[in-house]
Amino acid sequence: MIETLISGITYSSLLSLMALGITLLYRTTKVPNFAHASFVVFGIYTSYTLALLGYNPYLGTLLGFIVSGIIALILFYALLEPLRRRKSSIFILMMATLTYDILMFGIINIYADYLQTTFKIPARNVYLAPQDFTLIGLKGVTIVSTSLLIVLLMLLYILLNRTIIGAALRAVMENPSLAQANGINVSLMLALSWFLAGGLAGVAGALLPMYMMTDPSTGMLLIAPMFCASILGGLEQIYGAPLGGFILGLATTVLVSWLSGVIGYWIMTYSLMVPYITLIVTLIFIPRGVVSIILKR
Amino acid sequence: MFDVIILFITDLLAFFGIYLMLNTALNIERGYAGIPNFGLLFSYAGGAYITGHLTAKIAILLTGAKVEADPITQPVSALMVLNPILASNPLISITLLIIILLIGASFGALLGLIQLGPAIRLREDYLAITLLALGEVMNYIAIAYKPFINGSLGVQVPDVFSWIGSRYRFYLATGIILLIAFILYIYAEFLGRTPLGRAMKAIRENEIAAVSLGKSLTRYRAIAMIIGSAFTGVAGSLWTLYSGAITPTLQRFDWTFLPWLMIFLGGIGNNLGVALGTFIFVLINRLIIFNKHLLAGVLPFDIVWFDYISLGLIMGLILIYRPQGILPEKPYIPKNIRRKIVVSRSQE
Amino acid sequence: MLVIEKLNSGYGKLHVLYDVSLTAKRKEITAVLGPNGAGKTTLLNSIFGLADIYSGSIELDDERLNKMPPHMISRRGVSYVFQLMNIFPNLTVEENLRLVARFSGMNHKDIENSLKEIYDLFPILKERRRQVAGTLSGGERQMLAISIGLIKRPRLLLLDEPTAGLAVRYVDMLIEKILEMKKTMDMIILLVEQNVHKALKIADKVYVLVSGRIIFEGTPSELVNKEDIAKMYLGVG
Ligand SMILES: Nc1ncnc2c1ncn2[C@@H]1O[C@H](COP(=O)(O)OP(=O)(O)OP(=O)(O)O)[C@@H](O)[C@H]1O
Ligand SMILES: [Mg+2]
Numbered sequence: 001m002i003e004t005l006i007s008g009i010t011y012s013s014l015l016s017l018m019a020l021g022i023t024l025l026y027r028t029t030k031v032p033n034f035a036h037a038s039f040v041v042f043g044i045y046t047s048y049t050l051a052l053l054g055y056n057p058y059l060g061t062l063l064g065f066i067v068s069g070i071i072a073l074i075l076f077y078a079l080l081e082p083l084r085r086r087k088s089s090i091f092i093l094m095m096a097t098l099t100y101d102i103l104m105f106g107i108i109n110i111y112a113d114y115l116q117t118t119f120k121i122p123a124r125n126v127y128l129a130p131q132d133f134t135l136i137g138l139k140g141v142t143i144v145s146t147s148l149l150i151v152l153l154m155l156l157y158i159l160l161n162r163t164i165i166g167a168a169l170r171a172v173m174e175n176p177s178l179a180q181a182n183g184i185n186v187s188l189m190l191a192l193s194w195f196l197a198g199g200l201a202g203v204a205g206a207l208l209p210m211y212m213m214t215d216p217s218t219g220m221l222l223i224a225p226m227f228c229a230s231i232l233g234g235l236e237q238i239y240g241a242p243l244g245g246f247i248l249g250l251a252t253t254v255l256v257s258w259l260s261g262v263i264g265y266w267i268m269t270y271s272l273m274v275p276y277i278t279l280i281v282t283l284i285f286i287p288r289g290v291v292s293i294i295l296k297r
Numbered sequence: 298m299f300d301v302i303i304l305f306i307t308d309l310l311a312f313f314g315i316y317l318m319l320n321t322a323l324n325i326e327r328g329y330a331g332i333p334n335f336g337l338l339f340s341y342a343g344g345a346y347i348t349g350h351l352t353a354k355i356a357i358l359l360t361g362a363k364v365e366a367d368p369i370t371q372p373v374s375a376l377m378v379l380n381p382i383l384a385s386n387p388l389i390s391i392t393l394l395i396i397i398l399l400i401g402a403s404f405g406a407l408l409g410l411i412q413l414g415p416a417i418r419l420r421e422d423y424l425a426i427t428l429l430a431l432g433e434v435m436n437y438i439a440i441a442y443k444p445f446i447n448g449s450l451g452v453q454v455p456d457v458f459s460w461i462g463s464r465y466r467f468y469l470a471t472g473i474i475l476l477i478a479f480i481l482y483i484y485a486e487f488l489g490r491t492p493l494g495r496a497m498k499a500i501r502e503n504e505i506a507a508v509s510l511g512k513s514l515t516r517y518r519a520i521a522m523i524i525g526s527a528f529t530g531v532a533g534s535l536w537t538l539y540s541g542a543i544t545p546t547l548q549r550f551d552w553t554f555l556p557w558l559m560i561f562l563g564g565i566g567n568n569l570g571v572a573l574g575t576f577i578f579v580l581i582n583r584l585i586i587f588n589k590h591l592l593a594g595v596l597p598f599d600i601v602w603f604d605y606i607s608l609g610l611i612m613g614l615i616l617i618y619r620p621q622g623i624l625p626e627k628p629y630i631p632k633n634i635r636r637k638i639v640v641s642r643s644q645e
Numbered sequence: 646m647l648v649i650e651k652l653n654s655g656y657g658k659l660h661v662l663y664d665v666s667l668t669a670k671r672k673e674i675t676a677v678l679g680p681n682g683a684g685k686t687t688l689l690n691s692i693f694g695l696a697d698i699y700s701g702s703i704e705l706d707d708e709r710l711n712k713m714p715p716h717m718i719s720r721r722g723v724s725y726v727f728q729l730m731n732i733f734p735n736l737t738v739e740e741n742l743r744l745v746a747r748f749s750g751m752n753h754k755d756i757e758n759s760l761k762e763i764y765d766l767f768p769i770l771k772e773r774r775r776q777v778a779g780t781l782s783g784g785e786r787q788m789l790a791i792s793i794g795l796i797k798r799p800r801l802l803l804l805d806e807p808t809a810g811l812a813v814r815y816v817d818m819l820i821e822k823i824l825e826m827k828k829t830m831d832m833i834i835l836l837v838e839q840n841v842h843k844a845l846k847i848a849d850k851v852y853v854l855v856s857g858r859i860i861f862e863g864t865p866s867e868l869v870n871k872e873d874i875a876k877m878y879l880g881v882g
Contacts, residue, residue, distance in 0.1 A: 032426050034335070082617050091333055092616055094425050095557065098335060099612040102554050106605025113598040167744050174733040181693065181727070182793070183719040183748045220549065224430040231426065269441045276434055280415040283427060287419060 004257045005250075006142055010211055012249025013145040016242035017152065017204035018222065019229035021197030023241040026230070027173040028193040031090055034097040035075055036226060037219030038104035039068040039198045043205020044214045045111060048126045052119055057128050057210070058144060064206030065199035072198025075100045076191050084190075101219070108216045124216065128209040141210035148203060153242065156196075160238075169193060224275040225252070232282050234289020243290055248278055305587055307471045311539060313579045314474035315532050319556045320563075320571050321478075321485045322528035328566035328626070329494055330521030331501030332413070333425040336432030337553040340408040340526040342545075344401040344533025346439050349446040349543040352397055352454040353379060359389050359396075369444060372453040379455045387460040394457045398477070398534055405530015406523045408435075413522040417515045432553055439545035451544030454537055470539045477535065481528050486568045488524070497521055498566070550605060558608060561615050564622030573624060646670055647692070647801055647833050652701035654691040660699070661687040662857045669801075669850070674827050674834045676848035676865075678841055684857040685837040686728065689803045692835075693725045694718050705801055720749070724794035728805040731790035734779030738770055738789055741778050742796050749797035756796075763792045766822060784815030788822075795826070801833045802826075808840050816840060820847055841880070845869065 018040055025033045046067045047060025079096040088096075115123035133140040160166035171179035172189045180186045208214050229248045233240025256271040286293060319337065326332040353368030353375055360382045366374035383390045416427040439445050446452045458470045488494045497517045537543040555578070563574020589600055596603060615622075647669040655661040661684045669675035677685050690696040692703055694715040703710045710718055719725075733741050742763065746756045764771035767788045773781065778789055787807055794802055804823070808816040820840075824847045827834055838844035845851065845865040853861035853874060861874050868875060 026422075030422075032422050034425075034429060079613055079616070086617070088616070088620065090422055091425075092620055094333065094335075094422065095561075096613065096616050098429070098554065098557075099609050099616065102550055102605050103609030103613075105550070106602040106609060109602045109605070110598045113602070117597070164747055167747060170736075171733060171744055171748075174735055175730060178727065178731060178733065178793075180715050181719060181725045182745045182797075183716050185714075185716045220433055224433065227426050227430055231423070272437050272441070273434070276430060279427065279430055283415045283419060283423065287423065 001257075004254055006138065007211075008250045008253030009246075010139070010142045010145050011253055012246040013149040014204045014207055014211065015225055015229050015249045016149055016245030017145075017200045018226045019233065019241040019245045020153075020156070020238070021200040022226055022230040023233065023235055023238050024193055024200075025197045026235045027238060028169065028190055029080065029084075029093070031080075031093040031097065032227065032235075033197070034094060034223070035072075035101040035104060036197075036201055037222045038101050038108070039072055039201035040205035040208065040222055040226075041108050041214075041216060041219045042068045042071050042104070043202035044126055044208050044218065045108060045115075045205075046202065047128065047206040048123075048209060049115070051128055051131065052115070052121070057131065057206070058140070060206035061144070061148060061203045064202035066202070068202025068205065069195040069199035071104065072194040072201075073191060076194040080194075081187060081190075084187075105216065105219070112216055126209045126214045127212070129211065132210050139210075141207055145204075145207050145211075148207075149242065152200065152203070153239075156238075165189075165192070221272070224279060225249075228275040228279040228282070231287075232278065232290060234291040237289060237291040237295075240289050240291035247290065248275060251278065304467075305583070307467050309579060309583045311467075311471040311474050312583060313576055314471065314478040315536055315539075316556065316559060316575050316579055317478040317572060318481050318528050318532035318535075319552070320560050320575050321482050321568065322525040322532070323556050323560055324565065324568060324571045325485055325488065325528070326521050326525040327560070328571075329489065329497040329501065330518050331421070331497075332428075332518055332522055332525075333421055334428050334522075334525070335425050335553060335557075336412060336428035336430070337529060337556055338432040338547060338549050339412055339428075339435050340405040340529040341533040341536075341552045342435035342439070342547045343408040344405045344530030345537045345543050345547060346435065346446050346533075346545065347404045347530075348397055348401055348534040348537040349452045349454055351400060352393070352457075352538070353452075355396055356383065356389075356393055356455045359393055360386070369447050369452055372447075376453055376455055380459065383455055383457060384459040390457045390460045393455075394473070394538070397457070397538065398531055401530040401534030402527040403530070405533065406527040408530070409522045409526025410519070412526070413519060417518055432549060436545045436547065446543060446545060449545060451542060451546075453542040456541060457538055474535050474539065477531065481531070482568065482572060485528075489568065493517075493520070554612075555608070558612050558615075561612065561620065561622055564624040564626055566626030567622070567624050570622050570624030570626070574622060577623075646706060647835065648702075648704045649692070650702050650704075652688075652691060652703065653699040654687065654696045654701075655699070656687075656696060660857075661696070662691065664701070665854070665857075665859055667852055667859065667862075669833045669835050671800075671833050672827060672831060673849040674823065674836055674847055675850045675852070676836045676838055676844045677852045677854055678838060678844060679854035683854045685854055686805055687857075688854065689725060689805055689835070689837060692718075692801075692803060693723065722797075722800035723803065724797065724799035724801070725803040726790050726794040726805060726807060728809065732778045732781075732786060732793065734777070736778055737775050738778055738781070739774040741789060741793055745793050746796045751797065759796050759798060763795060766795075766825065767792060784811050784819070787811060787815070787819060791819075791822075795830070798830070799832055801835065804834065804836045806837055806839055808838065808843065816843060823847060 018036065022033055022036055025031065043060065043064035046064040047057040050060050050063065051057040075097065079100060080093060083093055083096055112123040115121065135143060160170060168179065168184045169189050169192065171184055172186055176186050225248060229244040230241055232248055233244030252271055252274045256268060256274060260267045319341065323334060323337060326334045350369065353372065356379050357364050360379065362378050362382055364375050364378050368375035412428055412431050416424045440449050458466045461469045496513065500514055500517050559574045559578045560571050562578055563572065564570030592600055649665060649667040652662055652665040653660065665688060677688060679685050687696055691698055692710065694710070694713055698711050705721060705723065708721065733744065736744065742760060743756065746759060751759065769785060770788055770792060773785060781789060791807060808819050811819070820843045823834065823836065836844060836848065845868065848865050851863060851865055851868050852859055861868060861871060
């Protein structure tokens with residue numbers, strides 16, 4: 001049971017990092033980023049590549065932040081910014097992120113093919129847990145993912161609330177045209193938010209192969225949980241994302257494992273359905289997220 | 298050589314027909330009612346898988362054949378009994394086809410309702426998120442729930458076209474696909490001219506005004522989604538029947554992204570544009586796939602991924618430079634009103 | 646001095662302004678009047694880099710503003726108070742002001758001084774400084790919007806219908822305040838107003854814009870004498 005709980009916390013931390021970026025982007029660019037899963041997958045392959053080259057895969061969190069951050073920046077500058085200049089609708093922007101997801105899926109698969117031929121390994125089954133370390137009985141990935149989540153949340157808080165750039169970012173979230181009217185380079189701030197969000201997804205992705213078996217289509221599996229966590233926390237509340245991440249993460253792991261004891265083991269097969277059900281229930285009952293309920297009090 | 302060309306054309310037309318159904322459906326959902334259906338795969342896969350699940354079972358009922366083997370887990374032995382009966386009995390085959398298509402349509406419509414239900418009152422972006430997320434569900438269900446289509450192994454289905462003789466089987470299947478696609482297309486075009494269709498478009502144009510008109514927004518969205526998903530379900534059914542087998546591997550790229558690409562290419566809202574976009578796309582796509590072997594040695598990776606990248610790039614360019622498509626939507630003005638405009642102009 | 650010459654501008658293919666020329670001086674209020682849809686907001690948008698300029702020039706103290714992006718124009722000392730959505734609704738009153746001040750590159754001392762000036766001008770904002778801006782009344786919100794424009798001590802202040810939709814007591818008070826600003830602060834004020842009577846009372850110079858063209862230029866008293874224009878387009882006289 002304890003083991004399930006720890007595994008649940010690890011998963012929740014990773015989910016929170018992903019959801020955090022989705023919410024951040026929704027607040028700045030007002031668009032649900034359907035390419036977010038790709039950013040995660042680039043993180044996966046960054047730490048995997050490092051591991052193949054003989055480095056410690058945990059270096060992948062740092063490098064993954066940069067790689068996925070740049071992947072996100074390319075999306076912003078190549079597609080979203082030209083579209084925003086043309087005053088394209090939210091729908092077109094959503095379509096653009098979906099398109100980019102398709103593009104990146106192609107690229108990551110080509111990269112996997114390349115790794116496969118170069119290193120003669122099955123690059124479509126990325127699992128690094130056997131190489132993980134343990135400390136006081138805890139798996140490395142648990143320690144690293146939870147502490148990284150806490151550190152990154154604190155850094156994000158400091159950036160947003162204690163620095164001038166953060167103030168500019170908040171201004172852009174609140175009222176972009178007024179921000180621009182007061183000397184803030186909105187486009188630059190949006191680019192920053194894409195870099196940060198991509199980076200956070202990259203960190204989560206870099207840690208993911210320590211937690212579970214991954215491959216290029218892991219992204220498809222992640223879309224529902226990521227968006228569910230983000231909406232559950234409240235798309236309007238940045239710090240709601242980790243809350244949503246933990247509620248959903250623990251529900252998918254701890255709750256389902258408990259239910260399998262009560263109802264029967266077959267229910268485990270359907271644990272994949274939890275995010276979908278949660279998403280639907282959330283949309284029907286609390287479309288503005290858990291934080292909206294807390295704030296109302 | 299001649300055979301190869303005929304084969305190419307049959308294959309091309311079958312794909313064109315299937316995609317025309319999907320794209321017309323998408324056009325009703327997006328072009329008419331403004332629903333950003335990024336989860337087209339849900340009802341398409343639903344139609345395809347339910348067909349995989351039920352065709353043999355219904356065939357057993359219709360023919361009254363004694364089949365010991367379970368048609369899901371032991372399809373080969375079941376089909377050894379069923380296929381010869383169907384091949385010699387056009388009437389039963391056609392009845393089976395019609396029943397299956399009706400089931401595909403109703404199951405698709407049901408899935409459409411499930412998909413839209415929670416999000417129907419929400420803003421466009423939330424709607425898009427729900428639809429996209431649900432789009433991935435059908436494959437998980439099909440893989441997890443073995444009795445559905447035998448898990449990841451998939452199932453083979455009885456052949457409802459073979460009564461015409463195995464030589465002409467694909468021609469018949471393609472012809473039926475085209476016929477149904479054509480009927481659905483005409484229906485969509487007709488729908489666009491009815492008061493219902495125009496009300497949908499009015500809502501799409503101005504969601505805020507439409508919301509202030511009360512419930513109509515949700516009602517029209519639901520109607521469009523039911524009709525569209527029924528079309529999509531039929532397309533899924535036909536795909537399974539045409540292929541003769543189905544595995545839970547239908548991809549978002551092929552069955553959601555490409556339809557979007559094609560309706561963007563043709564012109565969202567305009568059925569003729571959508572048909573044109575579909576034809577152009579399928580033609581080029583099939584030509585490339587037909588000549589794939591030429592590239593096989595040249596590229597250091599599977600050519601499928603090249604598709605993802607090139608088509609992704611094309612979509613990006615369309616979004617930036619021509620989001621309205623080749624044939625942009627023209628506002629439809631009913632004849633009696635058109636006459637009045639002409640009259641009032643000539644009086645000026 | 647703000648000098649606009651033969652300005653043609655609009656949005657994409659929609660041509661809104663035709664050959665508009667206008668001059669606005671320091672320590673003066675220049676009012677732009679005109680019916681709905683005449684292009685008044687578009688004129689301000691053009692100055693601020695938010696519309697497409699096809700030809701003509703816009704110069705502030707001999708520096709060309711055309712082709713500059715809005716955030717650069719803002720850094721040249723231009724403040725634009727929008728007609729709508731002109732505050733940060735989830736921040737407090739003081740956060741709104743401080744945030745904007747920080748981006749104008751003022752040092753700490755200047756910010757405090759400027760803040761004091763603004764609280765002197767609008768004492769009610771000082772009372773409300775810890776209140777979330779979204780919960781202010783319409784009049785208070787408009788005062789905050791103008792203060793956001795003033796905090797960086799601009800050379801040019803663009804005001805788009807600051808009194809629109811306000812209760813009468815707020816209208817009179819805001820008009821008084823604008824007059825006070827003109828006297829105490831050294832800047833060019835370009836005021837777009839629907840409230841013709843009030844605008845004529847405080848303006849030094851008036852332009853009337855109709856269908857994207859300037860059809861009158863002169864002092865308020867000259868305008869009142871031109872009965873045809875006053876009646877036809879502005880509903881006064
Ligand atoms: N951002 C925009 N994009 C496209 N067209 C616009 C935009 N803003 C205004 N227009 C159009 O430009 C024309 C002039 O509008 P403008 O807002 O400048 O008028 P106005 O004089 O400010 O009117 P009002 O008194 O109603 O504020 C109108 O036809 C309007 O529809
Ligand atoms: Mg205006």
